[in-house]
Amino acid sequence: MQPFTTVTGPAAALPAANVDTDVIMPKQFLKGIDRNGLAEGALHGLRFGEDGAPRADFVLNRPEWAGTRFLVVGPNFGCGSSREHAVWGLMQLGIRALIGTTFAGIFGDNAANNGLLLIRLDAADLATLSERALDPANNSLTVDLPGQTVSTGDGHKVTFEIAPLRKDAMVRGLDAIGSTLDHAADIRAFETRYRAEHPWLA
Amino acid sequence: MQPKTLYDKLIDAHTVRRLDDRTGAGSEILLYVDRTVLNEYTSPQAFSGLREAGRTVWSPKDSLAVVDHVNPTAPWRVAAMPDAGGARQVSYFDENCREFGIELLDVLHPLQGIEHVVAPELGFILPGMVIAAGDSHTTTYGALGALGFGIGTSDIEHYLATQTLQYRRVRTMRVTVQGLLPAGVTAKDVVMAVIRQIGASGATGYSVEFAGDGIAALEVEGRMTICNMIVEGGARGVVIAPDEKVFAYLRDKPRVPQGALWDAAVEHWSRLRSDPDAVFDREVHLDAAEIEPLVTWGTSPDQAVPVGGMVPDPTRETDAARRGDMNRALAYMDLTPGMAMESVPIQRAFIGSCTNARLSDLREAAAILRGRRIAEGVRGMVVPGSSSVRRAAEAEGLDRVFTEAGFEWRQSGCSLCLAMNDDVLAPGERCASSTNRNFEGRQGAGGRTHLMSPAMVAAAAVMGHLTDVRRLAKEA
Numbered sequence: 001m002q003p004f005t006t007v008t009g010p011a012a013a014l015p016a017a018n019v020d021t022d023v024i025m026p027k028q029f030l031k032g033i034d035r036n037g038l039a040e041g042a043l044h045g046l047r048f049g050e051d052g053a054p055r056a057d058f059v060l061n062r063p064e065w066a067g068t069r070f071l072v073v074g075p076n077f078g079c080g081s082s083r084e085h086a087v088w089g090l091m092q093l094g095i096r097a098l099i100g101t102t103f104a105g106i107f108g109d110n111a112a113n114n115g116l117l118l119i120r121l122d123a124a125d126l127a128t129l130s131e132r133a134l135d136p137a138n139n140s141l142t143v144d145l146p147g148q149t150v151s152t153g154d155g156h157k158v159t160f161e162i163a164p165l166r167k168d169a170m171v172r173g174l175d176a177i178g179s180t181l182d183h184a185a186d187i188r189a190f191e192t193r194y195r196a197e198h199p200w201l202a
Numbered sequence: 203m204q205p206k207t208l209y210d211k212l213i214d215a216h217t218v219r220r221l222d223d224r225t226g227a228g229s230e231i232l233l234y235v236d237r238t239v240l241n242e243y244t245s246p247q248a249f250s251g252l253r254e255a256g257r258t259v260w261s262p263k264d265s266l267a268v269v270d271h272v273n274p275t276a277p278w279r280v281a282a283m284p285d286a287g288g289a290r291q292v293s294y295f296d297e298n299c300r301e302f303g304i305e306l307l308d309v310l311h312p313l314q315g316i317e318h319v320v321a322p323e324l325g326f327i328l329p330g331m332v333i334a335a336g337d338s339h340t341t342t343y344g345a346l347g348a349l350g351f352g353i354g355t356s357d358i359e360h361y362l363a364t365q366t367l368q369y370r371r372v373r374t375m376r377v378t379v380q381g382l383l384p385a386g387v388t389a390k391d392v393v394m395a396v397i398r399q400i401g402a403s404g405a406t407g408y409s410v411e412f413a414g415d416g417i418a419a420l421e422v423e424g425r426m427t428i429c430n431m432i433v434e435g436g437a438r439g440v441v442i443a444p445d446e447k448v449f450a451y452l453r454d455k456p457r458v459p460q461g462a463l464w465d466a467a468v469e470h471w472s473r474l475r476s477d478p479d480a481v482f483d484r485e486v487h488l489d490a491a492e493i494e495p496l497v498t499w500g501t502s503p504d505q506a507v508p509v510g511g512m513v514p515d516p517t518r519e520t521d522a523a524r525r526g527d528m529n530r531a532l533a534y535m536d537l538t539p540g541m542a543m544e545s546v547p548i549q550r551a552f553i554g555s556c557t558n559a560r561l562s563d564l565r566e567a568a569a570i571l572r573g574r575r576i577a578e579g580v581r582g583m584v585v586p587g588s589s590s591v592r593r594a595a596e597a598e599g600l601d602r603v604f605t606e607a608g609f610e611w612r613q614s615g616c617s618l619c620l621a622m623n624d625d626v627l628a629p630g631e632r633c634a635s636s637t638n639r640n641f642e643g644r645q646g647a648g649g650r651t652h653l654m655s656p657a658m659v660a661a662a663a664v665m666g667h668l669t670d671v672r673r674l675a676k677e678a
Contacts, residue, residue: 017527018402018502022641027622031272031287033246033294045643074523076403079436080641081620082244082338084354102403105372105438106338110354163370165222165230176356177257180364183219183232187260187366190218190234198330200459200467201236 002115003173007096008142009069012059013133014046019073020080021107025089035088042089060093064136070143072126072133073100078107087114097143099129099150112166115173117145125158132156145171205477207374208441209409212349212474216332218366226371227483233369235361236331236348239317240267240304242288242295243622244336248359249298260365262303266326267295268317271622273309275585275612281310284624302362315588315614318342318430318556323590325455329444329471334367339556339638341433345425346452347444347474349409352433372438373483375408376476379416381490386672388566389424390431390558390636390655392416394496394506395488397435402504406436408484411476416490417442422451423562430557431638434503443475497543497668498640498653500531505640507543509658509670515539534642535650536630543668546652550633551576551609551663552645553656554585555619558636561594563587563656567636568600570660570674571607577666582609583625585617609663621645634662 029041046058054061060068071090077100078086087110090098097117111118121129132138132152140153145167151157169176180187195202206214213233221230245267252259259265272288274280283289292309299306307314313324318339321327329347333340336358343350357367377396397404410432417425429440449468452458459467494508505528507514516528516539532539537546553559553567564586576582584604586592592614595601601611618625619637627633627649636659640651652668661671 015523015526016530017523020502020639020641022620022639022644026643026647027620030243030622031285031291033290034250035247045647050647076406076436079402079434080338080639082336082352082354084244084247084356087354102406104403104436105406106352106354109357113354113356113360163228163230165368176368177255177360177363180232180360180366180368184364186219186232187234187364191365194216194234198467198470200463201328201331 001113001173001175004096004115004117004145004170006142006144007069008140009067010065010139011070011072011099011129011133011141012065012068012139013072013130015074015130017074018076018079021078021083021086022080024078024086025083029089030083030085038085038089039092041085042093062136065139067094069094069096070141071095071098072130073098075100075102077103079104082106084110087111087116091116099126101126112170113176115170117143117170119143119150119160121158121160128156128158205480207480207482208411208443208474208476209349209374209439212330212332212441213371221368227373229371231369231371233332233367234365235334235367237264237266237326237333238358238361239321239335240265240358241271241317241337242269242291243271244355245298245358246291246294247355248362249302251359252302252363257363259302259304259362264365265304265362266321267299267304267306268320269295269307269309269314270316271616271620273615274623275615275617275625277610277612279310279613288623312589315590316556316559316616319560319587319591322346322426323455323588325452325458328452328458328467329448330474334361338433339430341437341440342426342430342556344429344440344442345422346448347441347471349439349441350429351439373408375405375410375484375486376482377410377412377486377488378414379412379488379490380414381416382419383416383490383493386675387493387495388655388657389420389427391493391496392488392490393428393431394503394653395493396432396486397504398496398506399488400435400486402434402502403436405432406438408437409439409441410437411482412440412442416488418445421562422447423560426560427557434638444471495655495658495671497658499535499537499543500528501534501640501642502531503638503640503653505531506653509543509668511543513537513539513541513543544670545667547632547667548580548634548652548662549631550627551580551582551659552618552633552635552637553659554583554587554617555637556587556616557638558656559585559587559591561591563636564591564595564600567656567660568603570657570671571609571664572603574607574664576608576663580663580666582663583612583618584609585612586614588614618645634659634668
């Protein structure tokens with residue numbers, strides 16, 4: 001997993017509610033067997049017209065938002081399917097963090113497993129950042145995960161909450177499977193007892 | 203002892219160890235997961251990850267692999283996939299299952315079908331289990347008294363390697379459905395009514411328990427429909443306390459425990475319920491008598507109205523953000539505020555998906571179609587939930603009811619629910635669909651989806667427009 005400490009870059013606003021995983025990564029990009037090549041698919045219908053040409057008016061295609069690192073999103077972002085391709089594609093597009101009020105559950109876990117930071121704020125703080133994300137002259141943010149802050153270019157700073165274990169794993173870019181396998185003996189012991197207590201599962 | 207919800211009991215019984223000092227919702231634990239079901243499109247990178255790290259599968263017998271998302275559903279089964287990407291996924295799936303020793307039901311297997319239809323009908327899912335799988339509709343298993351929830355590919359890999367997940371406990375919500383459903387109102391309408399009431403993220407961060415005599419009165423397959431689709435309300439897990447109906451459903455399934463083990467299991471399963479005074483973080487109540495057949499008008503599953511109602515008017519919505527979402531949905535769906543839902547014409551009718559393609563669903567749709575023809579200009583497809591469902595339906599003549607009505611009787615798969623295979627809506631086509639998601643482009647770029655029960659789809663196909671199934675049921 002890619003570690004996340006401090007990242008600075010442009011933020012873009014995607015304010016619609018319920019942006020679902022079919023929008024984030026449409027089905028025609030789900031036919032691979034590896035994690036690569038998904039940047040093109042990310043938000044494809046929003047970024048490209050039916051003829052395949054970039055939509056000039058879409059925020060991520062405008063020069064002021066070149067190199068966007070953050071999306072300020074509407075509620076329930078990532079709802080729908082479990083496809084982790086949605087997270088892989090956003091990261092391959094260069095997105096390092098999403099800032100919103102609520103995120104869908106499986107999407108949130110997928111993001112955490114890949115080092116895509118989800119920042120949950122209340123509506124007032126989100127509005128502050130959303131204003132900046134809409135302003136081409138002032139759209140740069142700095143996200144400091146160890147310090148749990150988001151700073152705007154014009155001196156505002158908001159703080160955010162994140163579960164300590166998740167934060168630690170993201171800051172250090174930990175391999176979750178490796179850390180679980182450190183507990184392999186515990187898992188074996190649990191399993192032996194559990195199957196003895198539930199013999200129909202043995 | 204403090205009273206516990208069924209969710210808490212199942213989590214406690216599967217906790218290998220705590221990962222932090224907290225307790226209750228938000229605390230992190232190492233969660234033992236009994237079993238998983240794998241499909242060809244969300245699993246490939248998990249197997250690649252195992253291989254790259256030189257890891258093995260902890261317990262191969264606890265995984266069941268099923269090809270369902272990318273395969274064609276044409277009436278004659280062929281091994282070939284409709285496109286190169288799907289073919290590569292299926293062949294890699296086969297390679298992975300062989301190498302890691304996992305049982306695979308491939309496209310030609312007589313038990314093939316949609317994973318969430320196949321696993322219960324095999325008896326692979328038992329009450330009291332925790333099931334996590336790489337598909338959001340894993341919540342289906344709540345109907346059997348198992349805690350089911352979807353996971354992404356990284357967590358599939360984590361499960362395969364460790365038999366566990368690093369899991370954060372969620373809050374609990376009880377949805378109580380009191381009373382009996384009126385005639386013509388189905389389990390699909392119940393879950394659509396719940397989602398309409400709580401919103402598309404109303405259960406985000408919660409595990410839901412369905413309760414009440416309205417749920418108890420439902421057969422197990424109807425409960426599966428409800429547990430399956432509540433994920434569209436954001437639920438992170440679902441469970442219904444198992445009862446005699448569940449035990450009767452499981453009794454003749456091929457892989458359930460036998461003899462004394464069965465008796466011991468039932469004795470244990472009978473005690474799986476929330477304590478009477480357990481406290482849920484949120485309670486939701488529905489009166490079954492007030493639920494009507496619902497249809498969606500928009501592009502989110504909570505954008506639904508009773509079929510006798512009208513397309514809503516965004517100018518009456520006071521919240522600006524929600525108004526914007528409504529306007530966008532109406533533009534995509536090409537609907538006008540104030541239109542009667544029953545005046546909306548359709549070109550496609552789809553009966554299928556892990557939500558609504560079990561035998562009871564096909565029976566309900568067939569009951570509407572018997573002796574009728576679908577309207578001119580409507581293409582109707584029936585995609586049974588599994589090959590076993592298909593055979594059972596044929597044994598009672600349902601295939602002929604569908605084909606005589608003008609529906610295509612197809613092979614099993616996820617099909618037009620998410621259109622990853624060659625079953626796709628053309629741009630602008632409007633579909634009455636027994637599926638679970640009406641997202642933009644879900645059934646094909648530019649395609650328009652109206653969600654409803656299978657019987658409502660059948661009724662719409664006959665009329666050529668959305669219609670109240672109760673009218674046709676009366677005439678039947």
